[in-house]
Amino acid sequence: MADVTAATIPANAPEHCPGPESSTAGKASSCEGCPNQTICATQARGPDPDLPIISERLSGAHKILVLSGKGGVGKSTFASVLSQGLAQSSEVGLVDVDICGPSVPKLLGCENEQVHQSSNGWSPVYVQDGLSVMSVGFMLPSDSESVVWRGPRKTGMIKQFLRDVDWGQLDYMVFDTPPGTSDEHLAVVQLLSGISGAVLVTTPQEVALQDVRKEIDFCRKAKVPIIGVVENMSGFVCPGCQGESRIFYPSTGGAKKMCEELRVPLLGSIPLDPRIGRACDFGSSFLDTCADSPAATAYLDIIAQIKKIVNHQT
Known part of the structure; x- marks a missing residue:
């Protein structure tokens, strides 16, 4: 796991930051006062x-x-279900770039697998037909082992996932990222060309929407197309009676209101179903085990929209 240093956008950068790769970086007038x-x-x-x-x-x-x-807010869960849904008819690679909190191996039931070296590079872990995964979680000696790395080493690990893994011919690559707008996000944006777009996951309450607004701003500054927003845990659906109750109250109008204000698409809302958590704990596919649930229907509708949007770009 070699350290690879990559330029990153400065923290607390001014609005007119020239960017770390610019010849005027650190010398422009807008750089004055930047830490x-x-x-x-x-x-x-x-x-x-x-x-x-x-x-x-x-x-x-x-x-x-x-x-x-x-x-x-269920980002890793959504990334896993999205990958499983896409893999029903396509070849999909899921990249877990949450270096300090890799949860994808557990969610997909492959936490005991290991990464092997081949003549073409690292071999990803194959979860099901059409779905391969790469995560730093496969390289840790135990589930409780912490990853205490600074930015350059995390960036170097992400680069190895992209450069050294023999992914084969893929139709889709899904990137599960950590919360925020930091090293991991910048590394992915700088290393990839032709990003199809970003799906932003939130819950209905204002405390989550505040941070999603920052994520939307990040996408616009980094020139990452926004596919849309998913409102997760929008209500609780009783598995018995199918009745729905609000758990996180949308005091400011929820994701729908935010999307209208910021002019970004709302892909849909996914109700909270306790069977989602159970499927995650046991590494099973929620789309397979609970195909008739309202949450599975919502997932499939959102996945269909994402496929339509990204395929329309080509």
């Missing part, structure tokens, strides 16, 4: 020689980022 001015002014610049390799290896795949400004 990372010295770093930007002195860092090495030039094209990354690995970018053409990554671009060629991942050519042909629609690249979808799953983002959430807030933790605990």
Whole structure:
């Protein structure tokens, strides 16, 4: 796991930040007062020689980022179900770039698998027909082992996932990212070319929507197309009577109101079903085990919209 240093957008960057790769980085008038001015002014610049390799290896795949400004909104669950849904008719690679909190192996029931080396690079873990996965969780000695890495090492790990993994010919690549807008997100944006777009996951309450607004701003600054917003846990559906109750009250109008204000698509709302959590704990496919549930119907409708949007781009 070699350390690979990559340029990152400075924290607390001014509105007119020239970017860390610019020849005026750290020297422009807008850089005055930025806490990372010295770093930007002195860092090495030039094209990354690995970018053409990554671009060629991942050519042909629609690249979808799953983002959430807030933790605990079900982003990793959505990324896993999205990947399973897409894999029903396509070849899909799921990349877990949540380096410090890799939960995808547990969600897909493959936490005891290991990554193997082949003549073509690392071999991803195959979960089902059409679905392969890569996560740092496969490389840890135990589930309780912490990853205490600084930004450059996390960026280097993500680069290895893209450059050194033998993904084969994929139709879709789904990226499960950590909360926020930090090193992991910047690494993915800088290393990938032709990102199809981002799906932003939120819950209805204002405390989650506040962070999603920041995520939307990040996408616009980083020039990542926004596929749409998914409102997760929008209500509780009783498995017995199918009655629905509000758990997270949308005091400011929920995702629908936010999407109208910021002019981004709302892909749909997914009700809270306790069987989703059970499927995640046991690594089973919720779409298979509870195909008749309202939540599964909502998932499939959203997945169909995402496929339509990204395929329309080609």
